Amino acid sequence: GAVVSQHPSRVICKSGTSVKIECRSLDFQATTMFWYRQFPKQSLMLMATSNEGSKATYEQGVEKDKFLINHASLTLSTLTVTSAHPEDSSFYICSATKTPGGDTQYFGPGTRLTVL
Amino acid sequence: GQNIDQPTEMTATEGAIVQINCTYQTSGFNGLFWYQQHAGEAPTFLSYNVLDGLEEKGRFSSFLSRSKGYSYLLLKELQMKDSASYLCAVRDNTNAGKSTFGDGTTLTVKP
Numbered sequence: 001g002a003v004v005s006q007h008p009s010r011v012i013c014k015s016g017t018s019v020k021i022e023c024r025s026l027d028f029q030a031t032t033m034f035w036y037r038q039f040p041k042q043s044l045m046l047m048a049t050s051n052e053g054s055k056a057t058y059e060q061g062v063e064k065d066k067f068l069i070n071h072a073s074l075t076l077s078t079l080t081v082t083s084a085h086p087e088d089s090s091f092y093i094c095s096a097t098k099t100p101g102g103d104t105q106y107f108g109p110g111t112r113l114t115v116l
Numbered sequence: 117g118q119n120i121d122q123p124t125e126m127t128a129t130e131g132a133i134v135q136i137n138c139t140y141q142t143s144g145f146n147g148l149f150w151y152q153q154h155a156g157e158a159p160t161f162l163s164y165n166v167l168d169g170l171e172e173k174g175r176f177s178s179f180l181s182r183s184k185g186y187s188y189l190l191l192k193e194l195q196m197k198d199s200a201s202y203l204c205a206v207r208d209n210t211n212a213g214k215s216t217f218g219d220g221t222t223l224t225v226k227p
Contacts, residue, residue: 034214043203043219044159093158097213104149105215107158 001027004096006108013084014116020080021111023094029074030096034105035067038091050077084115118142118216122204127224128194136189136221138204146209150178150189153201153220162189162202191223199225 003026013019023033032051036044048056048069056069068080077096081088091112095105119141128134140148147166151159165171165180165187177190191198201220207213 032213043217046214046216049214091156104161104164107151107160110156110158112156 002096002098002104002106003027004030004094004106004108006092006094006111008111009109010112010114012114012116015085016083018080018082019084019113020078021092021094021113023077023079023096023108025075025096025106028096028098030077031074031099032097033071033077034095034097035069035077035079036093036095038093038110044093047079081113084113086115089113089115118206118208120204120206120216120218122202122218122221124219125222125224127226128191130194130196130225130227132194133190133192134194134223136191136202136204136223138187138189138218140185140187140204140206140218142185142206142208144209145182145206146213147207148178148180148187149205149207149215150176150187151203151205151217153203155201159203194225196225196227199223 005024007022035047038044047062048058050056050069050071052071052074058064071077091110093110094108122138150162153159163178170179175192180187201222203220204218205215207215
């Protein structure tokens with residue numbers, strides 16, 4: 001199997017606070033994890049590519065100081081939204097591949113972030 | 117970069133066949149994926165094409181023509197549960213294997 005979990009599934013926070021989202025590969029080691037953001041009725045926008053033990057590679061336009069990514073182990077990557085604002089409210093989804101550039105991305109169930 | 121186009125919405129009848137098209141322009145190509153996404157949920161993998169031709173998997177088939185930058189997803193014997201958004205994604209040929217997603221096609225299956 002290839003199961004990816006995310007925690008929390010939903011989070012509501014006040015503007016200015018920081019929120020950490022965890023992405024775990026439960027039954028395989030993920031050398032690469034991807035973080036996406038999806039606004040309502042829009043497609044997935046890649047935010048960053050995370051490789052275990054190295055710095056994440058951010059897509060153009062994504063603030064690395066605002067969206068902190070840590071890929072500390074082969075089964076865990078975290079995304080921290082710092083000083084969240086209402087415009088950061090979105091559906092955040094992670095995915096993982098078993099090998100670098102692997103054929104299939106296995107998606108987590110997503111985290112719904114609402115910033116008040 | 118990648119540019120991916122697919123229709124925004126489609127409607128079909130239960131039991132029928134529907135074809136969802138995807139065209140792409142890429143700076144590098146290493147495979148095309150189709151995903152299904154129900155509202156409020158994460159995408160689930162449907163198919164992967166890297167060579168030209170048709171890949172069949174049960175009720176779902178996917179076709180790729182690299183020279184034309186074209187793919188389609190074919191859904192047969194439509195069921196109500198097939199109502200969802202269908203995402204076309206193109207993977208680039210970097211080591212990271214990043215995928216760029218189209219905006220998705222919302223399919224509504226009617227009785």
